[in-house]
Amino acid sequence: MEQFFAILSRCSLFAGVGQEEMGLMLHCLGARERAIPKGEPVFLEGDPAGFIGVVLEGAVQVVRDDYYGTRSVLAVIQPGEIFGEAFSCAGVETMPVSAFALKGSKVLWLDCKRMLTVCSNACQFHNRMVANLLRAVARKNLALSRKIQFMSQKTTKEKIMAYLLDQAKVQGCAAFTIPHDRQALADFLGVERSAMSAEIGKLKKAGILDCKGPWFHLRDTGEEEL
Amino acid sequence: MEQFFAILSRCSLFAGVGQEEMGLMLHCLGARERAIPKGEPVFLEGDPAGFIGVVLEGAVQVVRDDYYGTRSVLAVIQPGEIFGEAFSCAGVETMPVSAFALKGSKVLWLDCKRMLTVCSNACQFHNRMVANLLRAVARKNLALSRKIQFMSQKTTKEKIMAYLLDQAKVQGCAAFTIPHDRQALADFLGVERSAMSAEIGKLKKAGILDCKGPWFHLRDTGEEEL
DNA sequence: CCTCCTTTGTTGGATTTCCAACATACATTC
DNA sequence: GAATGTATGTTGGAAATCCAACAAAGGAGG
Numbered sequence: 001m002e003q004f005f006a007i008l009s010r011c012s013l014f015a016g017v018g019q020e021e022m023g024l025m026l027h028c029l030g031a032r033e034r035a036i037p038k039g040e041p042v043f044l045e046g047d048p049a050g051f052i053g054v055v056l057e058g059a060v061q062v063v064r065d066d067y068y069g070t071r072s073v074l075a076v077i078q079p080g081e082i083f084g085e086a087f088s089c090a091g092v093e094t095m096p097v098s099a100f101a102l103k104g105s106k107v108l109w110l111d112c113k114r115m116l117t118v119c120s121n122a123c124q125f126h127n128r129m130v131a132n133l134l135r136a137v138a139r140k141n142l143a144l145s146r147k148i149q150f151m152s153q154k155t156t157k158e159k160i161m162a163y164l165l166d167q168a169k170v171q172g173c174a175a176f177t178i179p180h181d182r183q184a185l186a187d188f189l190g191v192e193r194s195a196m197s198a199e200i201g202k203l204k205k206a207g208i209l210d211c212k213g214p215w216f217h218l219r220d221t222g223e224e225e226l
Numbered sequence: 227m228e229q230f231f232a233i234l235s236r237c238s239l240f241a242g243v244g245q246e247e248m249g250l251m252l253h254c255l256g257a258r259e260r261a262i263p264k265g266e267p268v269f270l271e272g273d274p275a276g277f278i279g280v281v282l283e284g285a286v287q288v289v290r291d292d293y294y295g296t297r298s299v300l301a302v303i304q305p306g307e308i309f310g311e312a313f314s315c316a317g318v319e320t321m322p323v324s325a326f327a328l329k330g331s332k333v334l335w336l337d338c339k340r341m342l343t344v345c346s347n348a349c350q351f352h353n354r355m356v357a358n359l360l361r362a363v364a365r366k367n368l369a370l371s372r373k374i375q376f377m378s379q380k381t382t383k384e385k386i387m388a389y390l391l392d393q394a395k396v397q398g399c400a401a402f403t404i405p406h407d408r409q410a411l412a413d414f415l416g417v418e419r420s421a422m423s424a425e426i427g428k429l430k431k432a433g434i435l436d437c438k439g440p441w442f443h444l445r446d447t448g449e450e451e452l
Numbered sequence: 453c454c455t456c457c458t459t460t461g462t463t464g465g466a467t468t469t470c471c472a473a474c475a476t477a478c479a480t481t482c
Numbered sequence: 483g484a485a486t487g488t489a490t491g492t493t494g495g496a497a498a499t500c501c502a503a504c505a506a507a508g509g510a511g512g
Contacts, residue, residue, distance in 0.1 A: 003418035012470070015477065028322075056411075065445065066375075067387075067391050068389070072378070074371075085364070086364045086367045086368055086371070087364075088364075089360050089361060089364035090340045090361060090365045090367070090368050091361055091362075091364075091365075092362035092368075095398075116353070116356075116357045117353075117361070119298050120355065127342070127343075130342075130356055130360070131342045134315050134342070134356070134359065134360050134363065135315060135316060135317055135497065136362065137291070137315075137364050137365050137367055137498090138311070138313075138314075138315035138317075139316045140318075140367055141312045141316070141363055141366055141367050141370065142313070142316050143310055144370035144371060144374060145300075145312070145370060147374060148370060148373060148374060148377070149290070149292075149298075149379050150456080151374070151416065152298070152377075152379075152416050154469095154499095154500080155469090156467095156468080161293075162292070163295075163422070167295050170490060181489070181490090182489070182491090183489080183490090190377060190378050191469085192470060192471080193490085194470085194472090194490090194491080194492080194493090195468085195469060195470070195471095197491055198491080198493090199490080199494070200490080200491090201491070205465075213489095240481095287466090301510095378499095380470080381498070381499090382498080382499075400455070406459090407459070408459075408460060408461090409459080414460090417498060417499085418499065419460085420460095420461080420462080420463090420499095420500085420501080420502090420503080421499060421500070422497085423460065423461055423462080423500095424463090426459080426461090427461070427462085439459095453483105453512105454485075454511105454512085455510105455512085456509100456510085456512100457508105457510085457511105458485085458491080458507105458508085458509085458510100459485085459506100459507080459509100460505100460506080460510080461506070461507090461508090461509095462503100462504080462505070462506090462507085463502105463504085463505095463506105464501105464502100465500105465501095465502100465505090466499105466500085467498105467499080467500070467501090468497105468498080468499065468500080469497080469498070469499075469508080470493105470495105470496080470497070470498080471490100471492085471495095471496085471497095472493105472494100472495100472496105473492100473494100473495080474491105474492080475490100475492070475493095476489105476490080476491070476492090477488105477489085477490075477491090478487105478489085478490095479483100479486100479487090479488085479489100479491100479495090480485100480486080480487080481485085481486075481487100482483105482484085482485080482488095
């Protein structure tokens, strides 16, 4: 397990936890390592919840099959990131989504109950870890709220602008790069890629923004902060 | 403070906490009661975060003013419900939204740091409370995810059906009542009320559902569970 | 019963989006 | 350099949505 210290130290759950303590805590949490071949399920809809997963290696895709059998990708979890925590912390009995390994992957399996119960060792970092978990869930919460803000805009143009203005604010600069390609951005905002592309073109012609690939620059239109 | 025991005992934060313990915990958390006249701010954008609010009486509206000054209502908090917890638990410095009292209201102000730090009294319910908080934040998380699922559907009809199928699943019955009027449902799903009304009419004519006011009944179309 | 008011359903034209198809740009590989 | 593949931009007609305005259905209060 020690081989993954570098990964785990970058995991939000273990922020502020040193290597020695991490080893103790993993034991105290009943951590188990699992290897999943490419394409195989990490867990399936209907499986009991109550765990928190950490991707150590590879990548895991979380999917939901709707009523009509259409599959949609909810998230792709990279090494150091966690999954399943929202369902487990919310106290749902069984997972309402499934997850599959995109590549050959290794995941760490933590027991959510043991996380929330005072361990017999009374390890000093237990509280820190719960606070880390709470922070991670709360941050996901804010990310989801922001996404809803963007999606709630009426037109494609407004959705793009809401997203870009937020990015500029978050990154603290009118010039910034975004972490999505055009297709992923369109999916994220819930719009058509081609329509979005057309709107971005209009915004460029109108002098409201400039962009090249993932790089954007919002121009000062003189209307703000009067 | 004891006068609000009935309200607080229904608050998700205090689930499983008895009246005597609640009094001790409120003291231990540095709880303060505040009265806010109708229309006055509960907190304003830019105020320091780090608190968790509980509405004891009245109602509180959380709003966000976007870049262009347009105000949108993010939530209405009723007695027994909490607010501000996502921002405080996520560790943001200042509130990115504002809140106003819809009526003359009383709110309880809890210090988030004291919630997450082991109290000197080492009260036995402290851990329970942190778990309750985590559960509340995680549940909000799931609610937001579901909303995104609905809003991600392409057409108005698909959004309505996704919502209604989810409600039927949650309520465990093909016949159920929803907690929104038509306007609120349209706002929630991010569609036009009139367009939604028209689509609901079509679905009724097609025999896919029946409804009257807030009551809906999804008919078995024979296509499911083949 | 009547009026006022709110909620919900209906309609038609302007606007926007969707969709498929194609054009262009750029990187990779052979 | 040619061939290939991927990402992005562009276009036009079909479809859906938006919007405003009005119609219909109920509820509250006189």
